Amino acid sequence: MSATVPLLGLETEYGVVRDKVESYDVVEESMRLVRRCEMKSEFGNWAYSRERSHQDMRGFNVSSLAQDEEEDSFCAEDRKRPYSYWEMKSDRVLENGARFYNDHTHPEYSTPECGSVFQLVAHDLAGERIVAECARLRNQEGEPGSVQIFKNNTDYIGHSYGTHDNYLISRRLPFEHWVERLVPFLVTRQLYTGAGKVGTELRHDNSFSGLQLAQRSDFIETVLSIETMTQRPIINTRDEPHATANKYRRLHLILGDANMSPYATALKVGTTRLVLTLIGEEKLSPPVELENPVNDIKTISRDHTGTVLLKRVDGGTITPLEIQESYLESVEKNLSGQCKEWDWIIREWTRTLDELQYHPEKLADRIDWAIKKDIFSRFMESEGVGWDDPWIKSLDLEYHNIDPERGLYRGLEQTGDVVSMFSEDEVTRAVKQPPEDTRAFVRGLAVTHGTGKIKNIHWTGIEFTDGGFIDLSKIVTSADVEHLLSSKKEQYPWL
Amino acid sequence: MVMNDPLRREEKKESAPDRQESGPSSPDVKRPGRDDILKRMKKVDPKQSEKYKQRTGQ
Numbered sequence: 001m002s003a004t005v006p007l008l009g010l011e012t013e014y015g016v017v018r019d020k021v022e023s024y025d026v027v028e029e030s031m032r033l034v035r036r037c038e039m040k041s042e043f044g045n046w047a048y049s050r051e052r053s054h055q056d057m058r059g060f061n062v063s064s065l066a067q068d069e070e071e072d073s074f075c076a077e078d079r080k081r082p083y084s085y086w087e088m089k090s091d092r093v094l095e096n097g098a099r100f101y102n103d104h105t106h107p108e109y110s111t112p113e114c115g116s117v118f119q120l121v122a123h124d125l126a127g128e129r130i131v132a133e134c135a136r137l138r139n140q141e142g143e144p145g146s147v148q149i150f151k152n153n154t155d156y157i158g159h160s161y162g163t164h165d166n167y168l169i170s171r172r173l174p175f176e177h178w179v180e181r182l183v184p185f186l187v188t189r190q191l192y193t194g195a196g197k198v199g200t201e202l203r204h205d206n207s208f209s210g211l212q213l214a215q216r217s218d219f220i221e222t223v224l225s226i227e228t229m230t231q232r233p234i235i236n237t238r239d240e241p242h243a244t245a246n247k248y249r250r251l252h253l254i255l256g257d258a259n260m261s262p263y264a265t266a267l268k269v270g271t272t273r274l275v276l277t278l279i280g281e282e283k284l285s286p287p288v289e290l291e292n293p294v295n296d297i298k299t300i301s302r303d304h305t306g307t308v309l310l311k312r313v314d315g316g317t318i319t320p321l322e323i324q325e326s327y328l329e330s331v332e333k334n335l336s337g338q339c340k341e342w343d344w345i346i347r348e349w350t351r352t353l354d355e356l357q358y359h360p361e362k363l364a365d366r367i368d369w370a371i372k373k374d375i376f377s378r379f380m381e382s383e384g385v386g387w388d389d390p391w392i393k394s395l396d397l398e399y400h401n402i403d404p405e406r407g408l409y410r411g412l413e414q415t416g417d418v419v420s421m422f423s424e425d426e427v428t429r430a431v432k433q434p435p436e437d438t439r440a441f442v443r444g445l446a447v448t449h450g451t452g453k454i455k456n457i458h459w460t461g462i463e464f465t466d467g468g469f470i471d472l473s474k475i476v477t478s479a480d481v482e483h484l485l486s487s488k489k490e491q492y493p494w495l
Numbered sequence: 496m497v498m499n500d501p502l503r504r505e506e507k508k509e510s511a512p513d514r515q516e517s518g519p520s521s522p523d524v525k526r527p528g529r530d531d532i533l534k535r536m537k538k539v540d541p542k543q544s545e546k547y548k549q550r551t552g553q
Contacts, residue, residue, distance in 0.1 A: 013552045013553065015547070015549050016549075017546075017547060019543075019546075026548075026549070026550060067553065070551075103552065103553065104550060104551070104552045104553060105549075105550045105552070106549070106550075106552045150547075155547050155548055155549040156544050156547065157548065159548070159549045159550060159551045159552075160551065160552065161549060161550075161551065161552025161553065162552055162553045164553070228553035229551055229552070229553055254553065374529075375529065375532055375533075375536065378529060378533060379533060379536045379537075382533060383537075389541075390541055390542060390544060390545055391539070391541035393544035393545075394539050394540060394541055394542065394543035394544040394545075395536050395539055396544065397543055397544045397547055398536075398539045398543065406535075408532060408535060408536065408539075411531060411532050411535045412532055415531050415532070417529060417532070
């Protein structure tokens with residue numbers, strides 16, 4: 001476990017539709033999908049009172065967020081529904097320590113806190129299995145049409161939903177220190193983390209046609225913001241550490257894509273963690289400052305080579321590949337040889353940048369945008385259609401369908417045509433079991449053994465109906481987990 | 496961290512560095528599945544993306 005970035009997590013909002021029917025209610029579909037989950041779970045007892053979403057990293061509080069307006073709007077428009085906003089959320093905490101609920105009409109799976117990148121990727125895949133199983137069960141209920149679930153980030157007409165990557169980092173360094181060193185990396189990591197998107201959703205310029213590297217790049221409007229539904233930022237400033245507040249920050253990144261390729265997810269989280277480690281250990285000098293990083297995100301997304309020129313504040317130019325290579329060089333120099341997982345990340349990051357530069361066709365078995373480019377190009381050649389044909393956008397959507405019978409990525413998995421990182425057994429284990437070396441283990445045990453005894457539950461703690469409370473906010477390291485297990489055993493024999 | 500301002504080093508399209516093969520095993524380069532995926536793609540409703548409407552999330 002990394003001391004500098006000890007905990008990691010991923011939140012994924014899925015798209016949901018009922019197809020082959022005239023109309024359907026997306027609120028109902030998302031809610032009923034989550035409620036169909038048959039896993040052992042704590043239902044309806046999420047501790048919203050422990051949320052602190054209005055505090056900003058820059059040292060102030062905001063009075064309201066766009067998500068508050070969405071909640072007000074739901075309450076105003078949907079008064080006729082036979083359930084409240086909170087009942088609609090259908091909160092579940094699962095036996096593997098994850099959270100699964102209906103967030104803004106999207107089924108959302110938030111992984112348990114993980115200590116390693118590979119563990120996190122396995123739990124992200126577990127989320128896919130859990131959501132897909134809920135859809136399968138819903139589709140056995142005999143209603144017209146069928147529920148289809150998409151692990152993506154857009155409906156192609158301007159509605160985006162997120163995949164957020166989270167990292168526990170130290171509060172010792174000023175927030176600006178992290179921002180200054182992180183922005184060029186985040187703007188350019190889409191070279192390998194982009195899930196690919198056909199077309200554009202920029203309000204002021206719809207002239208682009210073809211494949212973009214990333215789904216979210218069109219939706220990034222500013223460098224820093226606490227908002228997540230409007231004014232989406234490169235770095236979200238929500239100051240909600242879910243841990244001891246005077247020791248930690250939680251870096252909440254909302255600019256990333258939902259990757260179908262687990263290799264791409266591993267690279268996304270792995271490279272980001274290593275860069276954060278360098279920053280946290282003060283081993284990274286201030287990198288180049290980009291003149292317009294928000295515009296650069298869109299520019300980079302529209303170029304498949306990583307060689308487009310970006311303007312620097314000092315008057316020069318630099319390419320996305322050069323920025324990534326520079327970060328990689330620092331990571332390699334300072335962090336190689338420390339553990340197998342970090343060495344894997346460094347090796348694969350190196351390989352990916354090399355192949356993007358010299359043999360980009362080789363990325364077509366593990367980087368989502370490159371896989372799409374390869375299969376869509378073959379399809380267009382076969383059918384005599386171009387990027388502007390609506391059929392290609394439909395293929396783009398179907399790539400993200402998690403139904404094994406329909407999804408295009410699922411099809412490539414079944415034929416062994418994309419890189420596989422985990423066995424089915426490993427993913428099945430993550431569906432059922434929490435990581436053993438993080439506080440999620442305690443949460444998972446509580447869900448498994450505490451049926452009927454839990455008053456409310458949260459990332460930071462579990463309150464019991466008898467007045468007992470397990471504080472998870474201070475449980476960061478595996479030693480903390482072991483100490484909690486031994487010290488509370490008498491009070492909670494199931495630990 | 497030092498970054499060059501290569502105005503503009505013309506891209507050196509050299510051969511890729513000779514690196515030891517690493518990481519997860521890559522599938523067969525013949526890509527036999529790419530024929531199967533063509534069949535699956537042809538079954539996709541061309542209008543599917545036009546019908547796909549979601550609410551804004553986070």
